[in-house]
Amino acid sequence: MTCTMHRTQELRKRGFRMTPQRQTILQILHDASGHHSPADIHARASLNIPGLTETTVYRTLDFLVQNGMINPAQSASGHLVYEIARHNHHHIICRSCGGSVEIEHTLLQELYQQLETHSGYLMTASHVTFFGLCQVCQSST
Amino acid sequence: MTCTMHRTQELRKRGFRMTPQRQTILQILHDASGHHSPADIHARASLNIPGLTETTVYRTLDFLVQNGMINPAQSASGHLVYEIARHNHHHIICRSCGGSVEIEHTLLQELYQQLETHSGYLMTASHVTFFGLCQVCQSST
DNA sequence: ATTGTTATTGATAAAACTTGCAATAAGGAA
DNA sequence: TTCCTTATTGCAAGTTTTATCAATAACAAT
Structure with a gap:
């Protein structure tokens, strides 16, 4: 089973849905390891999903954190950045x-x-x- | 020597100045113990200093943190709140x-x-x- | 396939926070 | 006290983040 399919099932089990927005953002954080700001993620994801709003990026990041698929961290400037969930x-x-x-x-x-x-x-x-x-x-x- | 005078001298030693804005914000955090948001602090301080801007509140809080007079902490919502510097x-x-x-x-x-x-x-x-x-x-x- | 439910998105507006710059005022020196 | 230097403030504009709500689309069930 692919990684994406597994994540999709995880969400469905909890009554949530997999969407292109969520998949794309997960893919970006998966491929580009390290920390990324919401603005950065929005820029990259917009290439795949034209018209993607910042609002959705923020909401999606929160959602993915809640569901343990990505982790938040404070950057040096104090703002939040995100990375794919790895070992603790x-x-x-x-x-x-x-x-x-x-x-x-x-x-x-x-x-x-x-x-x-x-x-x-x-x-x-x-x-x-x-x-x-x-x-x-x-x-x- | 009063607490205010002591703090004033501390700042001067480092080439900074004590201002009504800084004094008022320190006083507020000193009197009302616990954590306070920038907005809260702005509201309280504005009573003493009409026309005080939010900009100045944010800058003053950063400044006081840098100078070890107040401490920042994350609130449950993830935003920063501040309290007077106490024991660690x-x-x-x-x-x-x-x-x-x-x-x-x-x-x-x-x-x-x-x-x-x-x-x-x-x-x-x-x-x-x-x-x-x-x-x-x-x-x- | 089609339909119905409702989680999710985008649009809009607002709130929270930051930056650049000219005007002000703290405080050391005369 | 008065003057001078420059740290600090307020203003205005910009960026980042959140909230609301109607329109959309995921997907379970038929």
Whole structure:
């Protein structure tokens, strides 16, 4: 079964529908790995779907996040960017140069454990963005 | 020395100026503890400073964050809210009801340690927002 | 295939946030 | 106090994001 067919069935099981807009946006995030802004995604998807509105892009991105098919992350500027859902991970962004590194979720496992104990909250493993100073920017200060 | 005078001197030392706009916004966040949206802050501050623009509120909030006098945090809707700088802490927000609890920074200390080791980044202790499900919403699902 | 239900889209307007620039005013120096 | 420098503000326009609602189209059932 293709990836697209699988996703379509996932949505239908939950009472939702697969549409060209959703398929195209998923395809874009799948092919171009990394983070993408709504504006970027809108530009790329418009090539396939002329007349696609920004409104729909924002709504589709929210929808795909809700359904676990893509993940949101904060960019250095504070705006949200999106990428295809992969293994659970997080980011540290450099306050100074905007560069970033990926953090495996396993590193947060223990903390999440403690957070659950202390707060009573069930920690769903959503993306977290930390801020810091990268090595280069540390030494150039 | 009053709190205001102290803050004024802090800014001057760094080549910045204390203004009625900055003082008023600091006062508001100081008096009304908790998180406040830019719109909320603008509404309150406008009582003291008629003609205050939203632009200035956004710029002032950014400025005060940069200078460590207030802290930003993500609200349940994903927008930024602000509070007067206090001891270092973080939040867990419930995805379902939007409620939140505070997390002491000490709980993250060990993780930050590890993050620095793994990434080489210097972890500045900025506010982190986690998402989860509170006890009430867990049982009502 | 055709039909009916309703999830989804596009259009429009509004709200939230940012940028560039000229006018203003904070505060150091005379 | 007065003057000068320039950080800061307000204004106006632009960008980004959200909300509302009627028209459309996905897809389950016939």
